[in-house]
Amino acid sequence: MGPPVSGYSPRSGSQDSGASCPLGRQGTAWLGSAASCLVLPDLHITSAGVCTATTAAKPIPAHPGLPSSRGRHQAAQVRCPWANSQPCPCPAWLEIAWGRDLQPVLKRLAGERECKPDNIKAPLSCSEWSSPRQAHRGSQPPLKVVESSFSPSRWFCPVRTFRFLTVPHVWYDPRGSPCAEGCLVRSAPFPACPGPVSGVRPHAAAAVMLPLLSRSRCLSRALNALRQGNCTLARCSVSGVPGGQGLACANSRKFVANNSSIFAVRYFRTTAACRNDVVTVNTPAFAESVTEGDVRWEKAVGDTVTEDEVVCEIETDKTSVQVPAPAAGVIEALLVPDGGKVEGGTPLFKLRKTGAAPAKATPAAAPPPAAAAPAPEPVSAAVAPPAAPIPTAMPPVPPVSTQPIESKPVSAVKPTAARAVEPGPSKGARSEHRVKMNRMRQRIAQRLKEAQNTCAMLTTFNEIDMSNIQEMRARHKDSFLKKHNMKLGFMSAFVKATAFALQDQPVVNAVIDDTTKEIVYRDYVDISVAVATPRGLVVPVIRNVETMNFADIERTINELGEKARKNELAIEDMDGGTFTISNGGVFGSLFGTPIINPPQSAILGMHAIVDRPVAVGGKVEVRPMMFVALTYDHRLIDGREAVTFLRKIKAAVEDPRVLLLDL
């Protein structure tokens, strides 16, 4: 182990960090020294590319200017190892520091320094080095910096304090994907960075570790990993956290570094490395000497999978073979396109193991409740209170004040903050979720509102005594079924009565043509019957009802219903209609006002049949009664016509003989 690099001195300037440095070339070296030096406390990398270990940085007390965040935020001291005016050789650092959540911080920093926004953009789009990891970037920002204690005066001070929220512990190869557990990482020299030190070219760090900087969340995840049993070293990290040192030492020992121009770091193995391990899953061997198959993805990049969840199916010669995830994690990359051919052993996809906690938390999902971790938080500095003996005596009752309760002026009452509701789907959860309105619904909404805006809608009510028609149905239903091979319902009576009334009051069957300022009287009666189906409301039309009898109407309704059931309804079946009957009674509606379906002028609402006491011939009798409502366009139809129309329907339903006699 070499000695730590010493002699950090403020950089003399940002722009002159050397044309050789990729960052400097973009004129944004200030960021290179700010964001890119999130050096771990225990590991420094010299410009010569030698990994050295120092003693771990001490945890820094919480920043006084910030709300107390003990247990949630953890301060970390970071240093720029290249602060001594050497070109920053290491895009890898930037790579680590990069993250979506970093952006606001950087912006703010830039503001403090009165930097132009251009200065920020450039390093954030370091795609030339980081392209291999683009995919990863999209799914999980490597680092979240929530606060930093930068101040303008300390800008060039090499020691900075960042505050972190949940730092994922990942070994990054600057050029490739995150390394797998225990793998060998070899870094090729960056051609853009010729070395300043005695012919030894500086190299990017092969892999950089971000140690446990945060406490609570990471810990609970680490505990999860521990519980999963897939991480033997988790224990080490847990014990290491409180001091922030145990882990550091454990890890630093694992570095094998030398001074050759290409160096290798072996045996990275930390909690984090275990947990965030990326595994490549290969195609399983096929049965029955089948050689190749087509891949069908069930999951996409970024999806979270649990252990044994099917990620894809491979279809070989009429057999569908499931490929399960070997562990819980997040799909990092699909290496074969959907429908692509694979053979046994072909790499299929990359999986980032995450333990139990899903790495990609959806905004709707509640954060994992801290209480869920069964183990008490060993991280928290507070020592758990020693178990006290079980009390045997009752606690003393506080003395009750003998004075009357004093009244308090309202102003003296201080609002107490409501207790924070524990996250998680509890019984009284007050969450809400938003679902995109589908176009059909938007259409319906628009149409109904248009109807309300154009028509002068008014509703008139009446009630119908159903005893007569019920009796008629009871008496004739068997013979009706025998002759017509279908049931006799009430709908036919209402449709027929409506047609009768429409002929009596032709204005209800008419419509205003707004464009020509004409009234269009229709000599035919087409009645739309609103029917609720599982797919939504459909409104098939019974045409020329005036020429039909009860049996014809029933048959047509049956046919349309059958068509609707088979999804065979054509638009023509639903198009047109001069009047609508809507039956809310099937859902038990007692009373309601329907809304006009343009281009119509009125709509009849049927409701539930309920036994009610009514006065019949001076006596109270219980009769099956139905309320009916007629909503009409008052621009066209006067109250007299509307009421007469509804009474006509009432008469024809209560006593269908009216139809016969044309009364």
Added chain:
Amino acid sequence: MKNMVIRASLKNWFQLFYVHKFPAAGFKTTADGAIILQSVSNDIYQNLAVEDWIHDNINLENMQVLFLWRNLSTVVIGRHQNPWQECNLKMMRQKNIKLARRRSGGGTVYHDLGNINLTFFTSKKKYERMENLKLVVKALKCLRPQLDVHATDRCDLLLNRNFKISGSAAKLGRTAYHHCTLLCSADRFLLSSVLKSPYKGIKSNATPSVPASVKNLFEEDPTLTCQIVMDAIAAEYAIYHQIDHHVTLINPADETVFPGINNKTKELQTWEWIYGKTPKFSISTCFNMVYKHSFLEVKVDMDVKHGRIEVCNINLPEEWLPPALCGELEKNLIGSKFCPSETTALASALLRSCPQDYEVHRRWNLFCENMTTTLM
């Protein structure tokens, strides 16, 4: 934990023996742990759910299952197939033929009560399709020695070297199953007409079916009925596994025997499974309309993913319909299901909210009608 679950379901399985047909002694003799089940249901979704349930819940390390089932008229497509490419959906709707997507691979088949389905459940180790087919061939030979039946490399059974009587498909997951059809007396005419897709211009990487000329067993020997053939296969299976020739009848709707099966049945019936699981495809077609002695051509391009329209381009002669209306339809179609009822409902809703004009109405109706019938 996992062991517990398996044990619990095994317990259930044993219950099934005791409660239904098997005397305890009878079960003890089945050292091999092979059983023969037959479904009392003719509902494709229920029977597929049984397959699913056994696959998911039964530990088949020391047990093998033969499941015999028949369905009412149904078209069954493979797991990764495109129903619009494989069958005539319109005709199926008219004739009340159901569509189902099974969980195994392979191509599209037609089922009716004249067709037997056999499912062989084994562990993944013992999964061997040819053995199963040999067993079927042997059973048929036992029944009618003069029958010329043999299995091909594709795991089909051919009658008289030419006519396919059985097709296979399989699924390898936690356990394995291999199922095959066997045509005894199916409606061959309906079969061939329903398995012809009228939809043109579909591009996708969905698994295509391999059409073959088929024949029924009963055409070769009119005395062969489904029941006889099923009995013969069950008997052969019993001999092979040295078990008693007991066929256990099961009711796939029975939650006490198959806990959770009704959910599986429901899932198999959802639009999201049957149509939504179609691999992404694009359709690019044009159709002709005759309207008042004029003749016009409409071009439609659509991309459909998970059964929902993702991209939609309709190319109509400009003056024929208001372009705004057509554009509105395109916009509305995006995100909606690729199915005629949804498109029809959408079109009629659109029409109702557009300026009323008889001419436009007629044209619109004709256009939408043509679109749903030619596309979906």
